[in-house]
Structures are given as structure tokens and as C-alpha cells.
Amino acid sequence: MNRRIVIFSLICLIVIQHVSSGEINHLSSDDSLNIDKMQTNILIGIYRIRDLSINVHKPFFHLQFQIDSKQYIVNFPLEGPDAYWECSWPAATITVDYDQETPIPIDISLYYSSSSDGRKKICDISNTNRYNLSIQYDVKRGEWIGDDFLKDETGYGHSSGFEDENKLENDCEIWFDIKQGKPGEDPEMSWYSDDRLTPWEILNLYDINMSDDHSKTDFDNDLIPTSWEDKYGYDPFIFEDHKHLDADNDGLNNFEEWKTNHWFSDPFAQDIFLEVDWMKSKYHFLKDYRLSKRSQQLLMTTFTKEKITLHIDDGWMGGGGDSIPYDKSLTIKDIEGIRMKYFFQGDPENWKKGVFRYAIMGSQIELESMDYIAGGISIYFDTIGIGVHYIKTHFMCLLHSRFDSDISIASGLMHELGHTLGITPLNTPGCDKSGNPFHKDFWIYGNYYSAMNFRYVYNLIDFSHGNNGENDWDDWSNLDLTLINKA
Structure with missing residues (x-):
């Protein structure tokens, strides 16, 4: 089994454990901590690095840190274009007084x-005209400000070179974190702990037990752990109705943001989660109908430009990547059955409902009511069917993408994803218009440069900003991520 899947499976088991609640346990009088001389380890680490605009097939990433004027260099490269930190230790560690005043x-x-x-x-x-990321870390509260900060619209601990609007500077995006260890705790254990409270907060702000794991305590009984609430600016001793809080309007309430936190979701930055399963090919010597890694990267980068994080689970989150038996054509009824069996695991109230969207990569889509074979369909605001074989073999699909099937499949998925985000012919007249140059709509809506326009559907992996003159519409400003709650 892939090591990354094992790691994230273990993390998921931790995340879904019951959050305990109870009375506050104060430090006992015979506690041996010498508070006046107590120090803490500051742990700086990287979770993920992703290439956005480097024109290299497989870049190797190299990290360098400068912490309080001292330089730290990671002595081994991470292989891109999408690299995960799979080491069991942080990238850099320093030791300071637990109550240091100076950031x-x-x-x-x-x-x-x-x-x-x-x-x-x-x-x-x-997000500035500098290339490096510069922040100031508050030792007492475990928070930072600067180029990245709490309630940053791209996410706390997530930064992208696209944020400065110049997208041709060897741009990358990076997910990172800064934690503190408890006195005497091994830095490796601290790094993998979900308890983010600092020693200063435990002793001076909350007055709770230092030895407890506060990623599991819930003193206000609002179903969200103390540590998560503290990180995102909520008071862990004041009840919040987290199941009805959605500050970033992405359709995920705070409880769902907490459950998906290990996959980099953020309650103040918009996230879209997409689970992808695939169908076996008819013959073993042909390629199965998968969403290629390149197609995934192209889709994710498009959303990153708009400060939306698209998370694609093709198996690494433990849910996607299921193999579906071959079927020549998928009808709506077939897709509904696959959705229930593979996505919801037979449970119509599966927790992923209203959190993840779902894509099935099949052979081709059969629209029975229209007696028509197609390359894609979307239903229920959360489910997408893509006809990979149809797109790869249909001459016009390939012609649009200049015979690059990764682009044509990604564009087809972008189109159907747009429907789940609220773009329809009812609110966007150029949506689903003809891709046939012998039809007048092909020319009338030519200014509408969007994957939602059939003229561009297998060529363009983007929505329109509506700034191209007559008969153009602003897709990006009118997306409705909350429609997933109607699934």
C-alpha cells in the first residue's frame, strides 16, 4: 500500500475519534515544572508543495529557512510537481523561552x-513583490502574521505565488505549519500531535492541564476540540454552533471543516472537495479510465488562481480511487447506483454527503431521454459522470484540445463541475451553447470564453470573468459553492 495512503489513513482515524468533554483539570501543586525557566520547542514544518507555473516536467524542490537570523537548509529535495512531506520530523526546530515577548x-x-x-x-x-514568505511568530499564542495570517482568504498556513497577481514567476503554493512542543516532549512527537496549544496558553490563558491532549478535549461541548478552536480564533470555553457556521461560504460548516482539516481545509478560505473513482477498460491491454495526474494538476491550478482550493481525492484521502467494473455506457440510473455503492458506501447519510463532490470516470455517458451519447453529465449538485473513452476518441473533442486528451478530459470535468457550482443556461445564456461552427450560437456567444460554452468545452480549463465584451458572463463571481448542501 502506498505510504502516503497509510499515513493519511492513520490521521483520519485520529480525526474521527469521539471528541471528549469534561471538567478542567488544573496543574497540581506538586507539579515539577519550573515555570520561571521553562522553554519550548518551536517546530516549523512543510506539509505540501505544488508547482503552479514552473515550466519543468518534474521539478525538485529545495527548502531554506531563516529563523531569528539563523539559517536552516533542508538537505534533501522533494520531487514535484506535487510533493508531500512524508518525514516524521519537522523541517526546522528552535528552542526559546515559553513566555518570550518578542515575535x-x-x-x-x-x-x-x-x-x-x-x-x-x-x-x-x-503575496508580495518578494519571492520568499516572511512572517512574525508570537511564541505565547502560537500565531503568526505577515505574508500569511489568520483569516487570509487563501488559508492559514497556505501561501501561493499567484496571490501577487503575477503568474509567471516560477510560482508555487505551499502548505506549512508552526507548532510548539510541551516541556520535555520529543520534537517528533510534538510534530505529529494535533494538540496546538502553547505552554503559555495552557498555563496563563486557559489554566488547564499541560499533560492532556487538547486536540480531544472539548470544554464548551460544541463538538469541536479546544485546539482547533484556539487555532482559528474561537474561544474554546464559549459554545459556538459550529454546524451552522460557514464564514467562507463554501458550503462546509465548521464541523465539516474540522473533519477535513488534515486535508488542508480552512474555515476562512474556500475549499472544494472532489472524490474521483474510475472504471476498468473493456480489455486488459487498454488503459483504464482514470483522471490523470496531469489533468488533476491543471484543474487544481485553475482554482488556485481564483483563491479557491480544489482538493482531489483519487485515493490519497482514503475515499477515492475505487475501481468500477466496465460498462459500455453509463445512464443516469447507472450513475445513481454507483454513487450509492461507491461514494456513500450504501449509506445515504454518509458524512461525505454535503462535503465532497463525486466524479465517475467511465467509458461514455448515455442520455436515454435524448437518445444521445455524451462526454459528461452532472446530477444532484454533487455527482459528475465523465465519458473518458468518448472524449479520447471523438474527433471534435480531440481537435479542440489539439489532440491532448489530458486537457480535453480536464476541460470536460471543469464543465460538469461548473454545473454543480450553479452555472446553468437559466442564469448564463452562453452556457451549453453549440460547439458547431455551422450553428449561429457558435458565433453569437464566441466572446464567452468559458468551459461552460460548448465552443470551448474540450479546450479551455477555465471559467469566464465576463470582461470580454458583449455576450460574455462572469462565471467566477457567480459560483455558488453552497449548492452542495442541496445534494
């Missing part, structure tokens, strides 16, 4: 090299 300046720099050119070149991961 710690931290700079994170990212470089890349290629197999053909070993020279390191700097990547842009900042």
Missing part, C-alpha cells in the same frame, strides 16, 4: 532544480 521572524524560501539543470532557482510563494 520570532521566520522566512521560508523555496527553490527548484531539474534533472537536466542542477542549478537552484527561486520560486515565488509570497
Whole structure:
């Protein structure tokens, strides 16, 4: 089994454990902590790095940190274009007084090299005209400000070079975190702990037990752990109705944001979760109908440009990646059955309902009511069927993408995903218009450069901003991510 799947499966088991509640346990009088001389480990680590605009097939990422004027270099590269930190230790560690008043300046720099050119070149991961990420860390509260900050619209601990609006600077996006260990705790254990409270907060702000795991305590009984509430600015001793809070209007309430936190969701930054399963090919010597890694990267990058994080689960989150038996054509009834069996696991109230959207990569889509074979369909605001074989073999689909099937399949999925996000012919007249140059709509709606326009559906992996003149519409400003709650 893939190591990444094992790691995230274990993390998921931790996440879904029952959150305990109870009375506050204060430090006992015979506690041996010498508070006056107590120190804490500051742990800086990287979870994920993703290439956005580096024109290299497989870049190698190199990390460098400057922490309080000291330099730390990670001595091994991470292989892109989408790299996960799979080590059991943080990237850098320093030890300071637990009650240090002065913020710690931290700079994170990212470089890349290629197999053909070993020279390191700097990547842009900042929202400023600088390339490096610069923040100031508050030791007492375990919070930081600067180029990244709480309630940043791209996410706390998530930064992208696209944020400065210049998208041609070897841009990357990076997910990182800064934690603190408890006195005497091994840094490796601290890094994998979900307890984010700092020693200063435990002793001076909340007055609770240092030895408890506060990723599991819930003193206000609102179903969200103390540690998560503290990280995102909520008071862990005041009840909040988290199941009805959705500050970023992405359709995920705070309880759902907490459940998906290990997959980089953020209650103040918009997230879209998409689970993808695939169908076996008819013959073993043909490729199965999968969503390629390249298609996934193209889709995710499109949403990153708009400060929306698209999370695609093709198996690494433990849900997607299921193999579906071959079927020549998928009808709506077939898709409904697959949705119930593979996505909901037979449970119509599965917790993923209203959280994940679902895509089935099949052979072709049969629209029985129209006696028509198609490359895609969407139903229930959360489910998508894609006809991979149809798209790969249909001459016009391939012609639109200049015979690049990764682009044509990604564009087809973008189109159907747009329907689940609320773009329809009812509110967007150019949506689903003809892709046939012998039809007048092909020319009338030519300014509508969007994957929702059949003229561009297997060529363009983007929605329109509505700034292209007559008969153009602003898709991006009118997306409704909350429609998933109607699924």
C-alpha cells in the first residue's frame, strides 16, 4: 500500500475519534515544572508543495529557512510537481523561552532544480513583490502574521505565488505549519500531535492541564476540540454552533471543516472537495479510465488562481480511487447506483454527503431521454459522470484540445463541475451553447470564453470573468459553492 495512503489513513482515524468533554483539570501543586525557566520547542514544518507555473516536467524542490537570523537548509529535495512531506520530523526546530515577548521572524524560501539543470532557482510563494514568505511568530499564542495570517482568504498556513497577481514567476503554493512542543516532549512527537496549544496558553490563558491532549478535549461541548478552536480564533470555553457556521461560504460548516482539516481545509478560505473513482477498460491491454495526474494538476491550478482550493481525492484521502467494473455506457440510473455503492458506501447519510463532490470516470455517458451519447453529465449538485473513452476518441473533442486528451478530459470535468457550482443556461445564456461552427450560437456567444460554452468545452480549463465584451458572463463571481448542501 502506498505510504502516503497509510499515513493519511492513520490521521483520519485520529480525526474521527469521539471528541471528549469534561471538567478542567488544573496543574497540581506538586507539579515539577519550573515555570520561571521553562522553554519550548518551536517546530516549523512543510506539509505540501505544488508547482503552479514552473515550466519543468518534474521539478525538485529545495527548502531554506531563516529563523531569528539563523539559517536552516533542508538537505534533501522533494520531487514535484506535487510533493508531500512524508518525514516524521519537522523541517526546522528552535528552542526559546515559553513566555518570550518578542515575535520570532521566520522566512521560508523555496527553490527548484531539474534533472537536466542542477542549478537552484527561486520560486515565488509570497503575496508580495518578494519571492520568499516572511512572517512574525508570537511564541505565547502560537500565531503568526505577515505574508500569511489568520483569516487570509487563501488559508492559514497556505501561501501561493499567484496571490501577487503575477503568474509567471516560477510560482508555487505551499502548505506549512508552526507548532510548539510541551516541556520535555520529543520534537517528533510534538510534530505529529494535533494538540496546538502553547505552554503559555495552557498555563496563563486557559489554566488547564499541560499533560492532556487538547486536540480531544472539548470544554464548551460544541463538538469541536479546544485546539482547533484556539487555532482559528474561537474561544474554546464559549459554545459556538459550529454546524451552522460557514464564514467562507463554501458550503462546509465548521464541523465539516474540522473533519477535513488534515486535508488542508480552512474555515476562512474556500475549499472544494472532489472524490474521483474510475472504471476498468473493456480489455486488459487498454488503459483504464482514470483522471490523470496531469489533468488533476491543471484543474487544481485553475482554482488556485481564483483563491479557491480544489482538493482531489483519487485515493490519497482514503475515499477515492475505487475501481468500477466496465460498462459500455453509463445512464443516469447507472450513475445513481454507483454513487450509492461507491461514494456513500450504501449509506445515504454518509458524512461525505454535503462535503465532497463525486466524479465517475467511465467509458461514455448515455442520455436515454435524448437518445444521445455524451462526454459528461452532472446530477444532484454533487455527482459528475465523465465519458473518458468518448472524449479520447471523438474527433471534435480531440481537435479542440489539439489532440491532448489530458486537457480535453480536464476541460470536460471543469464543465460538469461548473454545473454543480450553479452555472446553468437559466442564469448564463452562453452556457451549453453549440460547439458547431455551422450553428449561429457558435458565433453569437464566441466572446464567452468559458468551459461552460460548448465552443470551448474540450479546450479551455477555465471559467469566464465576463470582461470580454458583449455576450460574455462572469462565471467566477457567480459560483455558488453552497449548492452542495442541496445534494
